[in-house]
Amino acid sequence: MVQISRWKMIAILFVVFFGFLYAAPNVMSPNARAWSAEHLPAWFPNKTINLGLDLRGGAHLLYDVDVDAVFKEQAELLRSDLSGELRKAKIQRTGLGIINGGVKLTLRDAGDGEEARKILRGLQRDLSITTDGPVIEAVLSEAGRQSVYDQTISQSIEIVRRRIDELGTTEPVIQRQGEDRILIQAPGADSAALQGIIGKTAKLTFHLVAEDATKAGVKNLPSAEQEGLRIPVERRAMLTGDMLTNAQPAFNQGGQPVVTFALDRRGTKRFCDVTKKHTNKPFAIVLDNEVLSAPNINEPICGGRAEISGRFTLQEVNDISILLRAGALPAPMKVVEERTVGPSLGADSVAAGKIAALIGLAGVLVFMGLTYGSFGLFANVALVSNVALMFAILSSLQATLTLPGIAGIVLTIGMAVDANVLIFERIREELRAGRSPISAIDAGYSRAMSTIIDSNLTTLIAAIILFSFGTGPIKGFAVTLGVGIVTSFFTAIMVTRLMVVTWLWRKKPSNNLPI
Amino acid sequence: MKGLHLVPDETTLNFVGKRYLAFVFSAILIVASIGLVATKGLNFGIDFTGGTVIEIKTPSTPDIGALRADLNGLGLGAISIQEFGAPDDLLIRLPQQQSADDDGSEQKAAIETVRAALDAQFGDEENEEGEAGVDYRRVEFVGPQVGAELKKQGALAVLFSLFGILAYVWFRFEWQFGVASIVALAHDAVLTVGLFALTQMEFNLSTVAAVLMIAGYSINDTVVVFDRIRENLRKFKKMPIGELFNISINDTLSRTLMTSVTTLLALVALYVFGGEVLRGFIYALMFGILIGTYSSVFVAAPLLMFMNIKRSDIDDIGSGGDVVEA
Numbered sequence A: 001m002v003q004i005s006r007w008k009m010i011a012i013l014f015v016v017f018f019g020f021l022y023a024a025p026n027v028m029s030p031n032a033r034a035w036s037a038e039h040l041p042a043w044f045p046n047k048t049i050n051l052g053l054d055l056r057g058g059a060h061l062l063y064d065v066d067v068d069a070v071f072k073e074q075a076e077l078l079r080s081d082l083s084g085e086l087r088k089a090k091i092q093r094t095g096l097g098i099i100n101g102g103v104k105l106t107l108r109d110a111g112d113g114e115e116a117r118k119i120l121r122g123l124q125r126d127l128s129i130t131t132d133g134p135v136i137e138a139v140l141s142e143a144g145r146q147s148v149y150d151q152t153i154s155q156s157i158e159i160v161r162r163r164i165d166e167l168g169t170t171e172p173v174i175q176r177q178g179e180d181r182i183l184i185q186a187p188g189a190d191s192a193a194l195q196g197i198i199g200k201t202a203k204l205t206f207h208l209v210a211e212d213a214t215k216a217g218v219k220n221l222p223s224a225e226q227e228g229l230r231i232p233v234e235r236r237a238m239l240t241g242d243m244l245t246n247a248q249p250a251f252n253q254g255g256q257p258v259v260t261f262a263l264d265r266r267g268t269k270r271f272c273d274v275t276k277k278h279t280n281k282p283f284a285i286v287l288d289n290e291v292l293s294a295p296n297i298n299e300p301i302c303g304g305r306a307e308i309s310g311r312f313t314l315q316e317v318n319d320i321s322i323l324l325r326a327g328a329l330p331a332p333m334k335v336v337e338e339r340t341v342g343p344s345l346g347a348d349s350v351a352a353g354k355i356a357a358l359i360g361l362a363g364v365l366v367f368m369g370l371t372y373g374s375f376g377l378f379a380n381v382a383l384v385s386n387v388a389l390m391f392a393i394l395s396s397l398q399a400t401l402t403l404p405g406i407a408g409i410v411l412t413i414g415m416a417v418d419a420n421v422l423i424f425e426r427i428r429e430e431l432r433a434g435r436s437p438i439s440a441i442d443a444g445y446s447r448a449m450s451t452i453i454d455s456n457l458t459t460l461i462a463a464i465i466l467f468s469f470g471t472g473p474i475k476g477f478a479v480t481l482g483v484g485i486v487t488s489f490f491t492a493i494m495v496t497r498l499m500v501v502t503w504l505w506r507k508k509p510s511n512n513l514p515i
Numbered sequence B: 001m002k003g004l005h006l007v008p009d010e011t012t013l014n015f016v017g018k019r020y021l022a023f024v025f026s027a028i029l030i031v032a033s034i035g036l037v038a039t040k041g042l043n044f045g046i047d048f049t050g051g052t053v054i055e056i057k058t059p060s061t062p063d064i065g066a067l068r069a070d071l072n073g074l075g076l077g078a079i080s081i082q083e084f085g086a087p088d089d090l091l092i093r094l095p096q097q098q099s100a101d102d103d104g105s106e107q108k109a110a111i112e113t114v115r116a117a118l119d120a121q122f123g124d125e126e127n128e129e130g131e132a133g134v135d136y137r138r139v140e141f142v143g144p145q146v147g148a149e150l151k152k153q154g155a156l157a158v159l160f161s162l163f164g165i166l167a168y169v170w171f172r173f174e175w176q177f178g179v180a181s182i183v184a185l186a187h188d189a190v191l192t193v194g195l196f197a198l199t200q201m202e203f204n205l206s207t208v209a210a211v212l213m214i215a216g217y218s219i220n221d222t223v224v225v226f227d228r229i230r231e232n233l234r235k236f237k238k239m240p241i242g243e244l245f246n247i248s249i250n251d252t253l254s255r256t257l258m259t260s261v262t263t264l265l266a267l268v269a270l271y272v273f274g275g276e277v278l279r280g281f282i283y284a285l286m287f288g289i290l291i292g293t294y295s296s297v298f299v300a301a302p303l304l305m306f307m308n309i310k311r312s313d314i315d316d317i318g319s320g321g322d323v324v325e326a
Helices: A006-027 A030-039 A067-088 A110-123 A142-167 A191-198 A265-277 A314-326 A343-396 A403-416 A418-432 A437-469 A472-507 B016-039 B064-072 B105-122 B144-172 B175-199 B205-235 B241-273 B279-306
Strands: A058-065 A093-099 A102-107 A127-132 A135-140 A173-177 A181-187 A204-208 A218-222 A230-234 A244-251 A257-263 A283-287 A290-293 A305-308 A333-341 B051-057 B080-083 B089-094 B135-142
Touching (some): A058 A191, A110 A135, A127 A142, A142 A173, A142 A191, A257 A265, A257 A314, A333 A343, A343 A403, A343 A418, A403 A418, A418 A472, A437 A472, A437 B144, B016 B241, B016 B279, B064 B105
Antiparallel strands (some): A058 A181, A093 A102, A102 A135, A173 A181, B051 B135
């Protein structure tokens, strides 16, 4: 045990050397890093630890996607399609309504059941159909529901990504969380602006304004221009937002901010036909169930380009353009959790964390030196190597460092010496029991080992559980703590042993140890 | 140069003799903790209750009383304001807003209302660096549903880590050791929660993390003492159990104290210099380290003795390092 093989020695030095090398970018100035990126070979480490949102400032937003709205919409669609098909097939019904996740059809003649089921299956896949006499219930199957969930969320993520990209936010994280949630983490972003852009469904439709507000197929929508005013519009849309190919903010002749848009070929034709047919009648431009404006159709519009006017500010015109370009969300979303940190708090936290870490480190170094003399110094070299190794691993894993993560590092500094304390105390005991220095050191390392493994593993268990259950910043704490346990195991045992063995070999102490 | 010794070499304190005193002391603390949690309750943070916290830095030192009156006149329920680390740094708490359709819009509107009121008051002032207006350092909003989920997750995390540690100790030691160490760990966790009930400090997600960390530390300390007890049970075949326990605790005492001191050194540095945000978390950890150190010596080991552990319970083919020297 007191010997250490040459290759092992080289391996230990190698690991420590690379630890310092990979940790180095974290303490280099941005200029120095830029220089090293340019002039040193590509393998040369240049990565630093990622600062979490609580340290660099930014917005953390958790959205809940209302997938039920999609189910409802689909059921609505299925009902109206089914109604048409039944009429075509001359099947008589006494009832057709929407139930949770599907439709319920009551036939006049139960003998039409086979035919009706065939129609249903033709209209929508993934239906699970149950028949009870003349009553047929068709709801989405479990697989169908799942695929609606998956599709809605992935589409929403895509739309959100496009919108955030338009804002020019750097490196946003947008990911699904759980069944029906989307997590957005945008460093440096202004949360209010972000929410203004993300939270809007941005469902744009053009409707004819109805002359009779009480007629069937007409709905009354609130006006954005005039508080309290409701405008009756035809339920059926003549144009929908997905026919848009572009939207830009602009000014009209009167100097008012407007949104100009361009339509695809289908939309151009539809718009041309409708405006021809309904010239001199008003139509309503509806965004998220609110009438932006209801201008008059002065002449047929067949060029595929038009503008949306209204009482807009420049900011609103900008936002609407972004929303229209990015497309509509498939379902409404709402914020269920927000954590925003301003840049000033983030910077303060980093500064405070640095000071605390340095002072904590200094305190432990002094204390170890006082207590264990030369052996304390060996432990101190190991401790500093441990900090370097932690930074090296966190940098190359590109782990995110949070404020609790910094606490984890500092806590690890305090706890990392535990292994050395165990070994050194054991050596002291063995010396007291009358062993020779070499034999005491040997026994100290080997006997403390099983205790060290036990105590490290129990802390590691706590760290792993924290990691799997924790959210955000707490996860950061678990990561640094876990990494710190692993690296300290190496440094406290291997690095100190290397130094102790070298020291023994040079000094050859006969009866006393400086411990 | 010979190092400093925290504990004199030939220390033989009679820990085991004081075990009934320690049991009574611990029992009182545990009953008090449970009583406090039951009567005063915990001051749950928005992580668990839902609600909003806004941290601001104002350009000049504000009159908190007047500001509190202003904000509470907005009709948003009881808004609390407290100083957060510095006189111009304020923590504003908004209660969960009642919402008809649960879409969080009322909460967002409430945040905007408060921001508008703050901007109206401080918007024109400048701080020493000439920056105008309120610095919104932090806005945290947790919906009621997420709050309930986080509560559940936190409870699960505590349960799972207890089981994880129990399983490990069970696997590694005889069952008496496992039970004694888990009791000691639960003792530490309960007292820490009791501290939060007593001080009414905010109990949030980081507190749960702190409790888990304390559990890890407590078991770590206990395991070191137990390792030595087991080793000595194999080594001294004839020694009375009480004496053997005392020797084991005394043998490991200086390590127990050393590690607590270095860990506390690091934590004190964090507490003093690490900023206001972490302070509650670090406070809990410092308390936990002290309690964990106490419990490994005064709760875990005496409890093990109480369970009547015998040499025959220990299998002799333990790990290699523990074999009696030839």
